[in-house]
Amino acid sequence: MLAVENLDVFYGDVQALDGVSLEIAEGAIVAIVGANGAGKTTLIRALAGMQRRLRGRISFRGVDIAGWPSHRVCNLGIGQVAEGRQVFPTLSVEENLDIGAMLPRARADRAKNRDRAFALFPRLAERAGQPAGTLSGGEQQMLAIARCLMGAPQLIMFDEPSLGLAPAIARGVLDTIGALNREGITCVVVEQNVALSLKLASRAYVLENGRITLTGSGAELLADDRVRSAYLGL
Ligand SMILES: Nc1ncnc2c1ncn2[C@@H]1O[C@H](COP(=O)(O)OP(=O)(O)O)[C@@H](O)[C@H]1O
Ligand SMILES: [Mg+2]
Structure with a gap:
């Protein structure tokens, strides 16, 4: 679905990614550790097109x-x-969702996608008129995911979705990612809870100082001594 070849990214003179190559297969959950x-x-x-000082190829379905x-x-x-959820705190839950539906690809299905998002997260439906800034951290993460779903994505990249959430809520967020994947959405997950993300992932890549140093299935990396000592504290 998405292939990255020899990606270099720069901040001024500083190179943050160096020759990164990876593949995200249709239907997969890919963890980046x-x-x-x-x-x-x-x-x-x-x-996502937000860091444009780059070299290399990023092809999505051949484009x-x-x-x-x-x-x-x-x-x-x-x-x-x-990362950090980035909901609009003074706008209501519903207004945040409307912003996610502004993409041309999603405008016509706004009502349908909102109903789906509310079915997935009933808490958001209960709080539809409430300013997003008054929601709990877990609810704000639900809203960030729901807003993304309003754009009818086929691939979603999650950056530290459980950061700052209590363990039970964090687990719920990862369960949601699993559920979205079963509905056919391809997922990329960057997650501080490395063990959980590797359990979820069909494929995983280890990134060190801007370079991919290791790849394998989630299960292979969970069993890898280098991963266990560096990221799992084992
Ligand atoms: N806006 C920026 N300007 C300069 N350097 C940056 C900027 N954002 C990130 N970096 C640097 O790029 C490297 C990678 O950062 P980042 O992608 O945020 O890492 P991670 O998400 O894995 O913690 C770090 O060395 C960081 O200091
Ligand atoms: Mg980060």
């Missing part, structure tokens, strides 16, 4: 989208749930 500062957010932002602006990338069906 790495320490703070490894380049995980930079990778997601580059794929090279490297350098495309984010609104065009989104409109192909590539969605992102950004």
Whole structure:
């Protein structure tokens, strides 16, 4: 579905990604594992068209989208749930969802997608008129996911979706990712809870200092001694 070849990304003179190549198969859950500062957010932002000082190829279903602006990338069906959730705090839940439906690809299905989002997250339906800033952290994460779903994505990239959430709520967020995947949405997950993300993932990549150093199935990486000592504390 998405193939990245030799991706280099720069911040000024600093190179944040160096020759990154990876593949995201249709229907997969792909985990990206790495320490703070490894380049995980930079990778997601580059794929989303938000980090455009880059070299290399990013092809989505055969179309090279490297350098495309984010609104065009989104409109192909590539969605992102950004780190820190980024809901609009003074807008209501429903208004936040409306913003997610502004993509040309999703406008006509706004009502249908909103009903689906509310069915997935009944808490949001109960709070539809409430300012997003008054929601709990877990509810704001639901809203960030629901807003992304309003754009009818076929691929969603989740950046640290459980960060700052209580363990039970965090598990619920990862369960939601599994459920969306079973509905046919391809997922990329960057998750501080490495063990959970590897259990969920059909494929995983380890990113160190801007380079991919290891790849395998989620189960293979869970059993890998380097991953166990560096990321699982075992
Ligand atoms: N806006 C920026 N300007 C300069 N350097 C940045 C910027 N954002 C990130 N970096 C640097 O790029 C590297 C990768 O960062 P990031 O992608 O946020 O890593 P991760 O998400 O894995 O923690 C880090 O060295 C970070 O300091
Ligand atoms: Mg990050």
